Amino acid sequence: MTLAQTRCLYGVAGWAYEDWQGIVYPQPRPRAFDPIAYLARFFDVLEIDSSFYRIPDPKSTERWARVAAPFREFEFTMKLYQGFTHSVQSVPWNEAEAGAFEEAAERLREAGKLGCVLMQFPWSFRAEMESRDRLLRLLDRFGMFPLAVEVRHASWLADEWLFDTLRERAAAFCNIDQPRLRQCIELTDRATAEHAYLRVHGRNAKNWFRESASGAERYDYLYSLEEIRQLAEAVEALKRKAKRVRVITNNHWRGQAAASALQLKAAVEGGPVEAPATLIKHLGDLGPGVVAEKSEGGEQLEMF
16 A cells, blocks of 8 residues: 555544634634534544434434535544443443434435444453453444444553454554553554544543543643654554545644644645634644635635
8 A cells, every 4th residue: 555545534523612612613603604514624524522422313414414515525433322332231232222323324324424433442441251242243233334443451452353353344443642551552553444543632641540530631632743743653654554544633622633633634744734723823833734724815814
């Protein structure tokens, strides 16, 4: 696989963040403003985060697909509902819920806007017999969709079972960047299918395992340019191994994920990469290749 043959898509996890107002999103919002349409101007892919917490109504996924339709190369990835991945019950899913999730995801696929379904497992999900059995069952149940699997505990890297299993099913191993703590998987560049995935969570070691930490506190992290360079090396390695690479940033607090995704795109693909003018105004210079968005007349929008 050569870099020229691979398409790399850069985006963020979720979009319904109140703290993005005036930072990622304009403030006040223009009339008929839609965050998906706005973000599709800057990103290639959006990861649907809300589906992890609640299975969306098919009408919602249909609407998201319609909003994204004018952006021909744009797509979504969709996180599997947590009831399938985080339940401690021996039976890994409720079949009615599985059917509801399948229907919601199918609406995106029918519209040509579903990149893949992401199975995100917690750090407590370790490479034990019961966990392997649950993973196999879920891979079979949702095998009608392109799949990616994220595990966070280093025990899964002790042998090749996981990688062999994913290769057999053409499912992607989800590489992650997270704090280097307590047997957490460190940054990798493994590819097990023609599509590859990298999720960037930030490196907020202080709050990563703190039980009282909110999501905002846990994912409050701005990567340095040197750390962006490290991540870019992993992306470039994945581009040599897969035909399509999805890079999703999840360090979402106050728009930092948007900055990291654009910085990574500039580092790997070369600039100029346009960013919301408000984002640069808030965070400052985002480094080589990232510039403020242009007005309809082609001029850089005023930042200060």
